[in-house]
Amino acid sequence: PEEVRRESDHRWFTRMLDIYEEQGISKSLIPEMLEKSTCRLRPGVADFLALARDHNIPVLVFSGGIRDVIVKLLERERCMYDNITIIANNFKWENDKFAGAEEPYITACTKLEVAKQNKYFSEVVRDNVLLLGDMVSDLAMGACAQYKEMVSVGFCRDPEKDGDRYKESFSVMMAGGNPGFEVPAKILKDIVSST
Numbered sequence: 001p002e003e004v005r006r007e008s009d010h011r012w013f014t015r016m017l018d019i020y021e022e023q024g025i026s027k028s029l030i031p032e033m034l035e036k037s038t039c040r041l042r043p044g045v046a047d048f049l050a051l052a053r054d055h056n057i058p059v060l061v062f063s064g065g066i067r068d069v070i071v072k073l074l075e076r077e078r079c080m081y082d083n084i085t086i087i088a089n090n091f092k093w094e095n096d097k098f099a100g101a102e103e104p105y106i107t108a109c110t111k112l113e114v115a116k117q118n119k120y121f122s123e124v125v126r127d128n129v130l131l132l133g134d135m136v137s138d139l140a141m142g143a144c145a146q147y148k149e150m151v152s153v154g155f156c157r158d159p160e161k162d163g164d165r166y167k168e169s170f171s172v173m174m175a176g177g178n179p180g181f182e183v184p185a186k187i188l189k190d191i192v193s194s195t
Helices: 002-023 027-036 045-054 067-076 111-117 119-123 136-144 159-169 182-194
Strands: 059-066 084-089 091-094 097-101 125-133 146-156 172-175
Touching (some): 002 097, 027 067, 045 182, 059 067, 059 111, 067 084, 119 136, 125 136, 125 182, 136 146, 146 182, 159 172, 172 182
Parallel strands (some): 146 172
């Protein structure tokens, strides 16, 4: 049930925060941790973001991840542009050490609630929205946005298990381990050329 999943999500997230505090995670170490990790943007994301920047198209990154990590990743790839807004978990830092996270916490189970509370969704009106997500629950963000037309692209990690659900839910399904951004880039180009 949803309530059990929500409680489990919350327990997992708060335990993660406890571990960060116990380990004394430093903000200054984020670039080094990123460099040593396998964390990379999907192929074609940098070109997609450059196209959006070149046409002054706002990009929202709405993630259950850590805002500082997302920013550093985009900076490392040289694609942290002024048209990008990031709504993610904001960590607190004291003397470079982890000191907790701002609430509300963003997890897969709380994205809709957070979106409903965030002024970005209530103040921004768009003709076209291209929603990209790797979970069906990411589509809930679309319910909070004000737009005329929306195309959604779902990145399905396990098409054998989840393919039917993704095909029913998203306008387009990208299947497999790490599909690139060619299709979202093509959709964005079509949107740009039609305006």
